[in-house]
Amino acid sequence: GENVEQHPSTLSVQEGDSAVIKCTYSDSASNYFPWYKQELGKGPQLIIDIRSNVGEKKDQRIAVTLNKTAKHFSLHITETQPEDSAVYFCAATSGYALNFGKGTSLLVTP
Amino acid sequence: NAGVTQTPKFQVLKTGQSMTLQCAQDMNHEYMSWYRQDPGMGLRLIHYSVGAGITDQGEVPNGYNVSRSTTEDFPLRLLSAAPSQTSVYFCASSYGSRAAEAFFGQGTRLTVV
Numbered sequence: 001g002e003n004v005e006q007h008p009s010t011l012s013v014q015e016g017d018s019a020v021i022k023c024t025y026s027d028s029a030s031n032y033f034p035w036y037k038q039e040l041g042k043g044p045q046l047i048i049d050i051r052s053n054v055g056e057k058k059d060q061r062i063a064v065t066l067n068k069t070a071k072h073f074s075l076h077i078t079e080t081q082p083e084d085s086a087v088y089f090c091a092a093t094s095g096y097a098l099n100f101g102k103g104t105s106l107l108v109t110p
Numbered sequence: 111n112a113g114v115t116q117t118p119k120f121q122v123l124k125t126g127q128s129m130t131l132q133c134a135q136d137m138n139h140e141y142m143s144w145y146r147q148d149p150g151m152g153l154r155l156i157h158y159s160v161g162a163g164i165t166d167q168g169e170v171p172n173g174y175n176v177s178r179s180t181t182e183d184f185p186l187r188l189l190s191a192a193p194s195q196t197s198v199y200f201c202a203s204s205y206g207s208r209a210a211e212a213f214f215g216q217g218t219r220l221t222v223v
Contacts, residue, residue, distance in 0.1 A: 001169075034211065043114075043200055043214030044153070089152060096141050096160060096204070097168060098212060102152040
């Protein structure tokens with residue numbers, strides 16, 4: 001089955017800096033790569049996703065890049081703010097079931 | 111729209127007890143799934159359903175049962191609770207097509223003593 005690796009497990013940045021989280025996947029059939037943000041005590045919420053026919057996607061301060069050949073994709077957050085502090089999960093799938101990475105705990109300090 | 115609603119939010123069980131975690135969605139989504147979240151393990155798929163009457167196992171199905179009699183509801187049953195089932199459980203739903211955005215409930219924190 002699909003195996004998704006996510007790094008780093010924790011990340012601390014200063015407000016205004018950029019944050020990058022990286023994921024790799026094993027199944028070349030995977031074609032959908034969402035990123036979820038989970039705040040304390042809440043369920044994960046989709047923040048951005050990318051499909052295999054696209055190399056990059058951007059939504060305001062958030063961007064995702066995909067390298068299908070290398071089987072890796074990354075989340076980029078620019079101009080970080082304290083409210084970006086949360087746990088971020090990457091996932092990959094070629095069907096219905098999402099295969100998640102183990103998460104990155106991001107802390108943005110003022 | 112309420113989205114995905116899970117009940118209860120918190121539950122404490124004794125070893126060997128059974129219970130049902132409820133999940134309901136009002137978005138007419140065909141696909142529903144259950145995950146468990148443990149520290150450092152991410153979210154692991156327990157069971158999923160692609161429509162009423164159809165269910166299948168995920169990565170960690172042992173000790174859990176599901177059924178899908180309606181589009182809206184997807185309950186998760188713990189047959190005989192064990193301490194290893196202490197976890198936070200999330201229900202999710204998405205549109206019928208593959209590779210679609212999943213909407214998560216707020217979670218049920220279960221402790222088995």
